[in-house]
Amino acid sequence: MKIKSLIAALAAVALTGAAFAKPVELLNVSYDPTRELYVEYNAAFAKYWKAKTGDDVTVKQSHGGSGKQARSVIDGLPADVVTLALAGDIDAIAKNARILPAEWQKSFPHNSSPYTSTIVFLVRKGNPKVITDWNDVVRPGVSVITPNPKTSGGARWNYLAAWEYGKRKGGSDTAGKDFVEKLFKNVPVLDSGARGATTTFVQRGIGDVLLAWENEAYLAIKEFGADKFEIVTPSLSILAEPPVAVVQKVVKKHGTAEVAKAYLEYLYSDEGQDIAGKNFYRPVSETAAAKYASQFGSVKLFTIDEAFGGWGKAQATHFDDGGTFDQIYLKK
Amino acid sequence: MKSIPHTTRRALVASVLTAILASPAFAQTTSEVEALREQIRLLDQKLRVLERNIEIKDETAAADAKKLPKLTASEGRFEITSADGTSSLRLRGLVQADGRFYLDNSDAAQDGFLLRRARLIFEGKFSDRFSYVIQPEFAGSAVSILDANLNTAITPEFNILAGRFKTPVGLEQLQSDPVAFFNERSVATNLAPNRDVGVQFHGLVLNKTLSYQAAVTNGQIDGGNSPADSLNNEGDLTYSGRLFATPFVNDKDSALQGLGFGVGGATGNYRGSFSNLGSATASANPLLNAYRTDGQQTFFRYRSASSLAPTNGVPTVNNTTIADGTSYVVSPQAYFYSGPVGILAEYFYTGSDVSIGTGASLNARTLNNKAFNLSVGYVLTGEDAGFKGVTPKTSFNPSAGTWGAFEVVTRFAGVDIDDNAFVDPAGAPTSLANANNSATKVTTYGVGVNWYLSKTVRFGLDYFNNKFDLAPGGKPAPTATSGGNKALLDDEKVLIGRFQVSF
Numbered sequence: 001m002k003i004k005s006l007i008a009a010l011a012a013v014a015l016t017g018a019a020f021a022k023p024v025e026l027l028n029v030s031y032d033p034t035r036e037l038y039v040e041y042n043a044a045f046a047k048y049w050k051a052k053t054g055d056d057v058t059v060k061q062s063h064g065g066s067g068k069q070a071r072s073v074i075d076g077l078p079a080d081v082v083t084l085a086l087a088g089d090i091d092a093i094a095k096n097a098r099i100l101p102a103e104w105q106k107s108f109p110h111n112s113s114p115y116t117s118t119i120v121f122l123v124r125k126g127n128p129k130v131i132t133d134w135n136d137v138v139r140p141g142v143s144v145i146t147p148n149p150k151t152s153g154g155a156r157w158n159y160l161a162a163w164e165y166g167k168r169k170g171g172s173d174t175a176g177k178d179f180v181e182k183l184f185k186n187v188p189v190l191d192s193g194a195r196g197a198t199t200t201f202v203q204r205g206i207g208d209v210l211l212a213w214e215n216e217a218y219l220a221i222k223e224f225g226a227d228k229f230e231i232v233t234p235s236l237s238i239l240a241e242p243p244v245a246v247v248q249k250v251v252k253k254h255g256t257a258e259v260a261k262a263y264l265e266y267l268y269s270d271e272g273q274d275i276a277g278k279n280f281y282r283p284v285s286e287t288a289a290a291k292y293a294s295q296f297g298s299v300k301l302f303t304i305d306e307a308f309g310g311w312g313k314a315q316a317t318h319f320d321d322g323g324t325f326d327q328i329y330l331k332k
Numbered sequence: 333m334k335s336i337p338h339t340t341r342r343a344l345v346a347s348v349l350t351a352i353l354a355s356p357a358f359a360q361t362t363s364e365v366e367a368l369r370e371q372i373r374l375l376d377q378k379l380r381v382l383e384r385n386i387e388i389k390d391e392t393a394a395a396d397a398k399k400l401p402k403l404t405a406s407e408g409r410f411e412i413t414s415a416d417g418t419s420s421l422r423l424r425g426l427v428q429a430d431g432r433f434y435l436d437n438s439d440a441a442q443d444g445f446l447l448r449r450a451r452l453i454f455e456g457k458f459s460d461r462f463s464y465v466i467q468p469e470f471a472g473s474a475v476s477i478l479d480a481n482l483n484t485a486i487t488p489e490f491n492i493l494a495g496r497f498k499t500p501v502g503l504e505q506l507q508s509d510p511v512a513f514f515n516e517r518s519v520a521t522n523l524a525p526n527r528d529v530g531v532q533f534h535g536l537v538l539n540k541t542l543s544y545q546a547a548v549t550n551g552q553i554d555g556g557n558s559p560a561d562s563l564n565n566e567g568d569l570t571y572s573g574r575l576f577a578t579p580f581v582n583d584k585d586s587a588l589q590g591l592g593f594g595v596g597g598a599t600g601n602y603r604g605s606f607s608n609l610g611s612a613t614a615s616a617n618p619l620l621n622a623y624r625t626d627g628q629q630t631f632f633r634y635r636s637a638s639s640l641a642p643t644n645g646v647p648t649v650n651n652t653t654i655a656d657g658t659s660y661v662v663s664p665q666a667y668f669y670s671g672p673v674g675i676l677a678e679y680f681y682t683g684s685d686v687s688i689g690t691g692a693s694l695n696a697r698t699l700n701n702k703a704f705n706l707s708v709g710y711v712l713t714g715e716d717a718g719f720k721g722v723t724p725k726t727s728f729n730p731s732a733g734t735w736g737a738f739e740v741v742t743r744f745a746g747v748d749i750d751d752n753a754f755v756d757p758a759g760a761p762t763s764l765a766n767a768n769n770s771a772t773k774v775t776t777y778g779v780g781v782n783w784y785l786s787k788t789v790r791f792g793l794d795y796f797n798n799k800f801d802l803a804p805g806g807k808p809a810p811t812a813t814s815g816g817n818k819a820l821l822d823d824e825k826v827l828i829g830r831f832q833v834s835f
Contacts, residue, residue: 189384
């Protein structure tokens with residue numbers, strides 16, 4: 001009888017405790033150019049979650065080159081969610097740290113990519129070097145700013161976009177490699193992330209063209225003025241699909257599985273998609289995509305699966321130790 | 333001189349400029365300027381690239397540095413911490429070099445110096461959840477492991493400690509030895525169980541105003557460390573627990589912020605044993621401890637035969653007392669620290685089933701022993717006293733005119749042994765303890781001074797007077813060879829000095 005009373009009392013305490021709002025904290029480990037996106041999105045989600053559950057949620061952000069961020073999570077950075085530049089980086093976390101399932105990409109719609117983007121050129125006002133397409137960035141005397149593909153997800157998209165352009169133009173992978181080799185001969189500085197490359201080009205005044213995430217290029221124009229820079233959309237570019245994932249083992253430990261899942265799901269909501277569009281990402285929902293279509297230039301896009309057989313293959317061929325980037329850059 | 337009209341002058345300048353610009357010499361100059369401009373632009377770009385590369389290199393180095401383990405080496409702290417701060421290994425140490433001098437008692441133990449403690453302590457954590465301590469003792473005749481345990485913090489309120497650790501009963505026993513008021517713990521600690529092997533659940537609750545500990549261990553007799561083998565009787569375990577409240581600890585403005593009080597206790601079932609009885613190699617494992625004074629002389633011991641070999645072919649166990657049933661200890665306790673003042677008080681009440689002899693010669697009793705300790709300290713140099721010790725504001729440095737911190741301490745303590753321990757029942761049984769070599773009561777007065785030369789170095793000088801009361805008929809023999817305890821011939825007056833390094 002006493003035990004029953006004790007259990008009843010404990011249950012009552014537990015239920016009473018559940019009735020109170022509790023503060024929740026998430027860590028979102030993301031890549032460089034999403035800073036502005038997630039500042040706005042985190043505030044919107046906190047408001048949504050408070051209204052839904054009564055709980056106060058605080059989302060802490062960590063930004064850096066996508067590859068470096070993945071390395072940090074593998075090394076123990078306790079991310080509840082990762083929102084990185086490319087699937088290969090989250091694959092690396094799944095493979096090396098085993099803190100999320102190998103089939104993580106099936107957890108959310110659109111291969112867990114709630115928004116897409118692509119690679120464009122940011123040039124100085126008046127386009128003094130007359131850069132109109134990929135051919136122009138490999139011309140001698142054109143200084144090109146792009147981050148290090150070893151550490152930056154954006155740089156890997158840049159690299160693959162250039163490779164595919166060269167390959168299509170020359171008709172072979174050898175032509176693609178030659179094209180990228182020429183391009184990297186024009187690169188004087190290798191930043192570790194996309195935001196650093198933007199700083200190099202915009203604030204330090206180095207280079208004639210920045211190979212940039214589309215949203216990063218538009219944000220640079222918005223922040224520093226259309227009188228200083230302009231965007232050149234190449235004839236061909238790659239469809240960048242930055243993915244998101246819940247880090248299962250971490251949320252289990254933190255007790256944040258529910259809120260972490262909801263946090264990423266909300267990216268697909270009308271409000272989440274609208275915020276993505278406002279921050280110059282291409283929304284995946286038809287409504288938001290139509291709403292923001294006019295702000296983007298027209299470009300023929302190809303996917304990584306079509307051109308390179310997916311991230312796993314592209315990573316192994318081009319960016320792993322001894323891959324084509326090492327062959328090109330070490331030679332330089 | 334007549335000036336040239338304004339309109340004429342303008343026409344003239346325009347003509348001259350036109351002529352200059354049209355000349356081959358100017359064309360050459362313009363291209364040179366353009367070339368120079370391009371050269372300057374290229375040099376400017378090169379300079380910017382160099383500066384940016386240096387900037388990136390510095391940023392990378394700074395980021396990489398954050399990932400490196402952090403090594404801290406300062407007075408009192410030698411520690412390696414992982415870059416994220418969640419894992420660490422800290423090396424600590426304790427050396428106590430003592431001098432003991434017995435005054436006015438020619439029969440007391442020998443004066444001299446000794447290495448009281450020499451310990452290397454390894455402690456650290458893996459993530460914020462797991463922490464560990466490994467503490468070997470190098471002083472004494474053999475190296476031993478004092479503490480070796482792993483703590484798992486399920487939540488801040490609920491931790492699990494497994495391994496070898498201090499049993500949660502006595503307040504002064506639980507206080508770290510190097511920061512205690514005196515060089516030796518009080519005689520009352522003779523009744524407090526010390527280290528044991530098992531598992532303990534503990535934590536801080538009620539906004540950290542109440543600590544609790546509940547342990548299940550192999551078991552040990554009061555005042556001693558647990559032996560390698562279990563002391564349990566027939567698989568029984570020893571249960572100990574402690575509740576300690578610090579109700580004002582979060583109120584910085586309260587005069588009672590440093591008040592703590594609580595109660596600890598333990599109970600177990602112990603039974604001593606004999607082996608090889610009837611042979612020349614017969615021996616006893618009585619599971620009972622002797623009690624010592626501040627000067628570390630034995631003032632109470634149960635009967636223990638020097639030999640259990642058969643007498644005239646008859647096995648005998650009649651001259652050795654053994655634990656023979658339930659044993660328990662209860663200890664209300666408190667401390668109060670306010671500014672330079674520190675007070676620590678505790679009381680022990682024990683019940684122990686012990687026996688001697690067998691059959692018609694059996695003398696089995698429950699002994700109730702009592703002990704108390706009241707210790708007071710005052711830091712003369714104004715530093716705060718605390719349960720975790722005194723941190724001097726300055727270190728000893730005569731050339732800089734700094735002398736560290738000074739603390740005066742005093743103690744009143746005692747142990748009262750149950751008189752039944754000395755009762756000789758009618759007939760063949762004998763008493764549990766010999767009144768000729770054990771006191772029934774010891775009362776201690778102590779004074780001392782502690783000089784904190786730095787955070788890690790302390791010199792302490794203590795004087796203790798242990799007054800012995802003997803059981804009726806007790807007559808300590810004048811020499812050890814006569815079988816008595818010569819330490820009891822007179823009060824123990826002992827001076828204990830200690831140089832201590834603790835970090």
